[in-house]
Amino acid sequence: MVATSGAARLRPGRTRRTPAADQLQAGSALALGISTLWFSLLVLIPLAAVVAAAAADGWSDFWNVLTSSQTAAAIVLTVTQALMVTAVNVVMGTALAWVLVRDRFWGRRALDIVVDVPFALPTIVAGLVLLALYGQNSPVGVNVANTRFAVFLALAFVTLPFVVRTVQPVLEALEPEVEEAAQSLGASRVTTFRRVILPALVPAITAGAALSFARGISEYGSLVLLSGNLPNHTEVASVRVLTYIENGNRAAAASVSAVLLVVALLAIIALDLLQRRLRRHEG
Amino acid sequence: MRADRRTGAGGWVLRGVVVTYVVLLVAWPTGLVFKRAFQDGIDTFFSSLTSPDVQHALALTVTVAGWAVVINLVFGVAISLLLVRYRFPGRRILSVLIDVPLSVSPVVVGLALVLVYNARDGWFGTTLATWGFQVIFSTPGMIMATVFVALPLVVREVTPVLEEIGTDQEQAARSLGAGGFQTFWRITLPGIRWAIVYGLVLAVARSIGEFGAVKIVSGNITGQSQTATLAVEQTYQNFDHQAAYAIAALLAFTAMLCLIVVAILRPKEQH
Known part of the structure; x- marks a missing residue:
């Protein structure tokens, strides 16, 4: 319903505070109309269709789908693993950002690039990549394929860059004077980090965590080959949706999808509010 | 320091x-x-990429990603300009909604498009089918899914740069008599040139890599509607691991090349 009200309100193409020359007005209104129409046809209406299909058979059917044991297990597994991965990312991501900004050593630049690899790699390739080291033919003899740890591993891989990339620029922009002042007043390094640096990083860490959680909840491609998709054991919510679709049960697929969609929307709205707050602090 | x-x-x-x-x-x-x-040597690598099905999958990926990137380029720049340069009702909602594709599960994207565009009972799909236009289980649907998932990338790169460069030069150009299009082409576009390039490179990487959404809307038929990422899954599950690794390596190489291009280009912007 968020989607439809958005589409309805976007339709008019008037410009209020107008920085543009008069002749551009008609053109820009047209561009706005076309872009909005395009965006609605591609994104808003299809996503609204998911919500509509989930709601079509009524609340009790929706609830029955979500509480059926296999689906409930998939949702619980997805949320737990995404939360665990997010917690790891908060710690490791912040540490990584710190090392990339404050530390100087040979290979730092390479590390900086490697952190982006999970963003670039196709998800199915990410799954295959992890399978190469942690699957059946592992050169180090570790085989976690088809276990819950495989789910964790896949999510940790694809979400690695989020916290790093949100914290890094904030850390770079921090004024060293405040830290120096704290240290000159006798604060230890740990105290300086905890009392001076960390509070400045919290909004960025939260933003990265929200992104990482949203991504973890919705992950599909990297899990296909790695987790084995065993019902009630390693099957995540996205895989459940796909199974429903393949069985021709679109209403059930839409119900699980609607839940995923709401979580994604909440994460984005939280993020938007956070970024606004951040900008106000900077300004 | x-x-x-x-x-x-x-x-x-x-x-x-x-x-x-x-x-x-x-x-x-x-x-x-x-x-x-x-x-097993470079010859084995190439020979596993030359089977007809794999060749078809690679060609399809190029087609789908190519179209998706072009569409995202045009609309990405247009939407960025609208969001930054104009004030209209719902502008903030639009700017938030633009990010939705980044965190929606690809599986949900696939389902959403199927619900609206399938030929049997889709909201628009049935009408389009009577016009003889099939979206789902065909290339247009795959392009739509790919455009959807890569949609925010160009916008996210271009909007901050547009905000930063401001409107002074554009207003100067206009006051000197330049038209809207001329101002865009000669003043605005050179200013956001690199941002567009980054956005495009990221969109290329994302587009060739899309898997879940395309799997649902394509029907995933080998040699017909199977893209390179879908071929990785298929070959791996058919125990043709050599082919799976070869396609995966090719995709990974392309994606990482995109990444390195961005990494090399980016520092230039800061001066």
Whole structure:
């Protein structure tokens, strides 16, 4: 319903505070109309269709789908693993950002690039990549394929860059004077980090965590080959949706999808509010 | 300039921990896929890419990603301009909604498009089918799914740059008599040129890599509607691991090339 009200309100193409020359007005209104129409046809209406299909058979059917044991297990597994991965990312991501900004050593630049690899790699390739080291033919003899740890591993891989990339620029922009002042007043390094640096990083860490959680909840491609998709054991919510679709049960697929969609929307709205707050602090 | 700070024991430990983490999680496994792809020699690598089905999958990926990137380029720049330069009702909602594709599950994207565009009972699909236009289980649907998932990338790169360069030069150009299009072409576009390039490169990487959404809307038929990422899954599950590793290595190489291009280009912007 968020989607439809958005589409309805976007339709008019008037410009209020107008920085543009008069002749551009008609053109820009047209561009706005076309872009909005395009965006609605591609994104808003299809996503609204998911919500509509989930709601079509009524609340009790929706609830029955979500509480059926296999689906409930998939949702619980997805949320737990995404939360665990997010917690790891908060710690490791912040540490990584710190090392990339404050530390100087040979290979730092390479590390900086490697952190982006999970963003670039196709998800199915990410799954295959992890399978190469942690699957059946592992050169180090570790085989976690088809276990819950495989789910964790896949999510940790694809979400690695989020916290790093949100914290890094904030850390770079921090004024060293405040830290120096704290240290000159006798604060230890740990105290300086905890009392001076960390509070400045919290909004960025939260933003990265929200992104990482949203991504973890919705992950599909990297899990296909790695987790084995065993019902009630390693099957995540996205895989459940796909199974429903393949069985021709679109209403059930839409119900699980609607839940995923709401979580994604909440994460984005939280993020938007956070970024606004951040900008106000900077300004 | 802060590098003069000496690295204490804590610093070494921290450095060791994060480097180990990244090596174990990303660098080593990724390197291994390349090693497996080439372990039987470069000839085997290429011959596993030349089977008709794989060739078709690669060609389809190029087609789908190509169209998706062009569409995202046009609309991405248009939407960025609208969001930054104009005030209209619902502008903030639009700017929030633009980010939705980044965190929606690809599986949900696929389902959403199927619900609206399938020929049997889709909201618009049935009408389009009577016009003889099939979206789902056909290339247009795959392009739509790919456009959807890569949609925010150009916008996210271009909007901050547009905000930063401001409107002074554009207003100057207009006051000197330049038309709207001329101002855009001669003043605005050169200013956001690099942002567009980054956005495009990221969109290319994302587009060739899309898997879940395309799997649902394509029907995933080998030799017909199977893209390269879908072929990786298929060949791996058919125990043709050599082919799976070869396609994966090719995709990974392309994606990482995009990444390196961005990494090399980006510092230039800061001057």
